[in-house]
Each structure stands twice: as C-alpha cells, then as structure tokens.
Amino acid sequence: MASRARVRAPELIGKGGWLNTGGNELTLSDLRGRIVILDFWTFCCVNCLHVLDELRELEERHRDTVVIIGVHSPKFVHEADHQAVVDAVERYGVEHPVLDDPELATWKQYAVRAWPTLVVIDPEGYVVAQHAGEGHAHALEKLVEELTAEHEAKGTLRRGDGPYVPPEPVATDLRFPGKAVRLPGGTFLVSDTTRHQLVELAEDGEQVLRRIGSGERGLDTDSFNEPQGLALLPDGKVAVADTVNHAIRVFDPGTGTLETVAGTGRQWWQGSPTSGPAREVDLSSPWDLAWWQDRLWIAMAGVHQLWTYDPATDTVQAAAGTTNEGLVDGPAAEAWFAQPSGLAAAGDRLWIADSETSAVRWVERGQDGDGYRVRTAVGTGLFDFGHRDGAADQALLQHPLGVTALPDGSVAIADTYNHALRRFDPARGEVTTLATDLREPSAAVLADDDIVVVESARHRLIRLRLPEEAVRVGSVAHRTQRAATEVSPGTLRLDVVFQAPAGQKLDTRYGPSTRLLVSATPPELLAEGVGPDTDLARDLVLADGVTEGVLHVSAMAASCDDDPAIEYPACHVHQQDWGVPVRVVDGGAARLALVLAGLDAEA
Numbered sequence: 001m002a003s004r005a006r007v008r009a010p011e012l013i014g015k016g017g018w019l020n021t022g023g024n025e026l027t028l029s030d031l032r033g034r035i036v037i038l039d040f041w042t043f044c045c046v047n048c049l050h051v052l053d054e055l056r057e058l059e060e061r062h063r064d065t066v067v068i069i070g071v072h073s074p075k076f077v078h079e080a081d082h083q084a085v086v087d088a089v090e091r092y093g094v095e096h097p098v099l100d101d102p103e104l105a106t107w108k109q110y111a112v113r114a115w116p117t118l119v120v121i122d123p124e125g126y127v128v129a130q131h132a133g134e135g136h137a138h139a140l141e142k143l144v145e146e147l148t149a150e151h152e153a154k155g156t157l158r159r160g161d162g163p164y165v166p167p168e169p170v171a172t173d174l175r176f177p178g179k180a181v182r183l184p185g186g187t188f189l190v191s192d193t194t195r196h197q198l199v200e201l202a203e204d205g206e207q208v209l210r211r212i213g214s215g216e217r218g219l220d221t222d223s224f225n226e227p228q229g230l231a232l233l234p235d236g237k238v239a240v241a242d243t244v245n246h247a248i249r250v251f252d253p254g255t256g257t258l259e260t261v262a263g264t265g266r267q268w269w270q271g272s273p274t275s276g277p278a279r280e281v282d283l284s285s286p287w288d289l290a291w292w293q294d295r296l297w298i299a300m301a302g303v304h305q306l307w308t309y310d311p312a313t314d315t316v317q318a319a320a321g322t323t324n325e326g327l328v329d330g331p332a333a334e335a336w337f338a339q340p341s342g343l344a345a346a347g348d349r350l351w352i353a354d355s356e357t358s359a360v361r362w363v364e365r366g367q368d369g370d371g372y373r374v375r376t377a378v379g380t381g382l383f384d385f386g387h388r389d390g391a392a393d394q395a396l397l398q399h400p401l402g403v404t405a406l407p408d409g410s411v412a413i414a415d416t417y418n419h420a421l422r423r424f425d426p427a428r429g430e431v432t433t434l435a436t437d438l439r440e441p442s443a444a445v446l447a448d449d450d451i452v453v454v455e456s457a458r459h460r461l462i463r464l465r466l467p468e469e470a471v472r473v474g475s476v477a478h479r480t481q482r483a484a485t486e487v488s489p490g491t492l493r494l495d496v497v498f499q500a501p502a503g504q505k506l507d508t509r510y511g512p513s514t515r516l517l518v519s520a521t522p523p524e525l526l527a528e529g530v531g532p533d534t535d536l537a538r539d540l541v542l543a544d545g546v547t548e549g550v551l552h553v554s555a556m557a558a559s560c561d562d563d564p565a566i567e568y569p570a571c572h573v574h575q576q577d578w579g580v581p582v583r584v585v586d587g588g589a590a591r592l593a594l595v596l597a598g599l600d601a602e603a
Helices: 046-061 082-091 105-109 137-154
Strands: 017-019 035-041 066-072 098-100 117-121 126-132 180-182 188-192 197-201 208-212 227-232 238-242 247-251 258-262 275-277 286-292 295-300 305-310 315-320 340-346 349-354 359-365 372-378 384-387 402-405 411-415 420-425 430-435 441-447 450-455 460-465 476-479 485-487 491-498 504-506 514-521 526-528 531-533 537-542 548-561 571-584 591-598
Touching: 017 082, 035 046, 035 105, 035 137, 046 066, 046 137, 066 082, 082 098, 117 137, 126 137, 126 571, 137 571, 180 227, 180 441, 180 450, 188 227, 197 227, 227 340, 238 286, 238 295, 247 286, 286 349, 295 315, 295 340, 315 372, 340 411, 349 402, 349 411, 402 441, 411 441, 411 450, 420 441, 491 514, 491 548, 514 526, 514 537, 548 591, 571 591
Parallel strands: 035 066, 066 098, 227 286, 286 340, 340 402, 485 571, 491 591
Antiparallel strands: 017 098, 035 117, 117 126, 126 591, 180 188, 188 197, 197 208, 227 238, 238 247, 247 258, 275 315, 286 295, 295 305, 305 315, 340 349, 349 359, 359 372, 384 476, 402 411, 411 420, 420 430, 441 450, 450 460, 491 537, 504 548, 514 531, 514 548, 526 537, 548 571
C-alpha cells in the first residue's frame, strides 16, 4: 500500500452538540481503531443529499469497521438553528452520528472549502484522504478495503458496533411532507417525503383517505424514494417527482396505478445524454413539476437546470440552464440556476423558486419566437439572503422552495428558511409578507378563497385566508458567513487536486477526462483566467482595484479501471462546484488549492 502523509486529525467540536448518539458526546479517541469518514454537509445542499445516498451502501457494508460522522456546517442562518438540524437528520434518513457545528469550528479546523466534503481518518487517528463533491463512493470503497487490510495486519483495527443510536419514532399522519396538489374532487394529494409515500387527504386537509406506496425505498409499482413535486396532468393523472429515484412517475387517482414515465433510476452525470427517449435518459433529483406549454416542466435541482417531458413523443430534454450553479439570466440555454425547487405555471410565465440563490425567477417565450428566456424577479445570487420586503430589486428571501400563482397575477412564495409566506406583485414590482410563524413551508396550493400551505417541519397542511393587506415585518439581511481567503494581488495559481483512486487512472481514451470552469462575482474581479478548459491547473490574474469577491470554480474528472485485461473498464465521474470568497491583500496567498480527491502535497 502506498505511503501517505501523516496528518493528525483535529478534534471534533461543535456548539450544537451531537445527534443520533443517545445523548453521548463523541471524541476521536472514542473512535480509535475504526475507519472514520467525516461528511461535511448542510441540509440545503442537494449535492450533500446525493452524497448521503452514495454513502448508504458503504455504511451498511462496513458497519463493523467504518464510522461515518456527519458534520453539519450551515450556509444559511436557518441552518444554524439546532432544531432545524434535528429535523433535517430525520427528514433525510441519516443513520449515523451527526455533529451540529453552527459556528463552523470543525469546518475551519479541517480547512474545508465546499459542501459536500468527505475526510477519511485512519484507525490511528490520521487524515489520509479528502474528497470534495460527488461521485466518490467507489474511491471510498477501495480506500476502506486498503485501510482495513493494513490495520488488521498491524493490529490497530477494532471491529464492533458503532456509536449510532436511532431516535425514537414520532407518530404523525405526515412526516416532512414536500408538495401538494388539489385533485378535481377537492381532496389533496401530498408527497409524504420522509415516509416514501403519497397521501390523499380529505377536503379539510387533515383526514387521511388513503396512502399510496409501501413506505419502503424503491422504484417499482408500489414504492417511491423521497418523492417531492406533484403536478396535475390534463387527463386527471398526477405526475410525481420521485426525487431520490431520479425518476418521473405518474399516479392515476382513479385506478391507483403507478408507472415510471421518465428516468432510469440512475443519477445524471456530466457527459450523459440531455435528451432522448424518456425512460432511457438519466435524471438528477427532480424536485418539482408543472404542466406548461403542452408539456411537463421539471425543476432538475440536482444539475441546476429545467428539463421537459413531452408525453406526445415520450421524450425528455434539457430546456434551460447550463448545469453551472449561480444566477445568470438570458437565453434559456445560457442561464444559470441554483437548485430550482419550485415551479408554478401562470399564463405566459413559468415561475421558479431558485432555492440556493434565494430567488424567484421566471421563464417566458422570447420575442419574435427566439426561444425561451430566463428572468429574475427577486434575488441577487448565491450569497445574499434575508427577510426584507419592499421593491423587488432590494427584497430578500431565504432559500424558498415553492411558488404558487395567485388569481391576481402575483405569485405566493414559500419562503422556507424564513418560515414565511411571501408575495411578489409583478405589477408593482414589490415583495410583501403574507404570513409568518410557519415552520419550513415548502409549497402551497389554492383552495377557493384560501391558500393551503405545506408546513413541512410541522408535518401538516395549514389553511390560510389570502389577506387583503400584507403582514409587516422588520427587515433582516445576511451574507453567507465563511471567512474569505486572503490572496495576493496579481497572478493567483489555481490548483484543483485530483488523485485517481487506487487501481484507476484518468480516462483519456476519447480525449481529456478533466474539465475546469472558472468565473467570478463580480466579473471584474478577474482580468484573466475566466472560462472553460481541460487542465485542472490555471493561472488567474486578479484585476487592479477590485479588493474582494467570490471565485466560482467547477471541476470534473473521470477515472476508469487501470487494468488492460478488462475489456469494458468501470468508470467513475468526480465533480464539485466551489464558491470561494477571496480578499486581495498584500502578503496574501499566491496559490489556491481545491481538493477534488486526495491530499494536497503542497499543503
């Protein structure tokens, strides 16, 4: 086994304390003899949710030697609320200990720069690898096998039960419901996300009429996997965004049948087809759905795009977004989104809750038939959020997950992390607050003169009167609280560190297997170095006169089995997006290293 740098793992500290341990506090000395994988995550981040799913199989297979520790490191203010972390751990089925680190203390100790990041600690307490982004399950499996063999031979491996203690289950009719739709008969169909079911409720929004699905994770005629968005189709059936199955399902309320109409059950990766026969194209965490312009529009949160499904041709295709994460308007094919999570059709507009940019946006037909265009109503980008009403160009939201078209042409916003229902009025260009003291509202649906809100973290639907006057609230503004990296003026060397997993090599059979895309906010921060290329290292030239900003770096690398005897080698894609706040100062760093996989030899 190749030698590794011996870096002692810092202790795990977090003001919020420990979850899933039965009230016990853990230290690294308690875990000595086990292989420890730290998963730095935050519950707003869809890539973090992908990694939770990637880790499930490894967690089960190596339960006697591997301990996974989630380190929850918040981006949004709401994510620093301890109860919100408790809810998220249950909501996403996290079955390992979690350290709640609201002040990013452990994040800083491990010099983490992005969500998600995985750090591997060997049984003797040394850091042996770091992986940022998704697609590392295979590499982790190989590394765990190596570490198990090495430390079993040395006598430093300790097998046995891990420290995970499941919480006591809570009896409620719904558990973290996601979205809802009103059926023609007046009842409500709700995605009961954490229980992997759909639930039909009576007109009162409370009485359970029936449950659809076994309640076990799966992709068959009687199962879902964390379903979210629902859309009523013209024929009376309901389309379902089966989020963790990466599939679109159709449920017939009349017959009770369920079928898959789009997706393969596999997650889409860079380089995969973006159009074709619907059941042959991979999707990525579809979060919401809307019927608009004679087809089903899909908020593809996992790749920051909008897709469409056309039942007439039984095909899917990417309709808007480049897969880059951010807020960029313009022609649909050039727009940037950040986890679009809510859709609402309203005449010539398709409204979008773009959650990670805390924005409300819309798609419309371009003038003179030049295709679709994307525009922003509220929101400025990835790092500004809060609760502020008033003119739309000054208003602030915090991670909204839902939008609902209202009869007067305005749009209601499920402002999830502000626990509020907001309203954007296009005619006046203003944002107001309709209701507060909702717990993580994720969607809303009209019911006559009322609006019925999915109050996800209170596990219920709640009916509200559409008020004639808005609620008044004090203004609050925030920026993401991450320390800026101090860099020196002039040329900044950007190195994305990637070491192929053991037994693999970069796949160069069909050309370069790496991709690097760089941009900046504000754009004036970089004089040179913006754009795509295939090299994972690049010299960036910082412009004179701009003293701070954010570097946006997106990297991808594909590695395959390194064995000539294998006719069809297995290949794996590793990818991550970073938003790195920087401050330009004399004496700052001349090199910025971002670890995609491995360890930085120059650290």
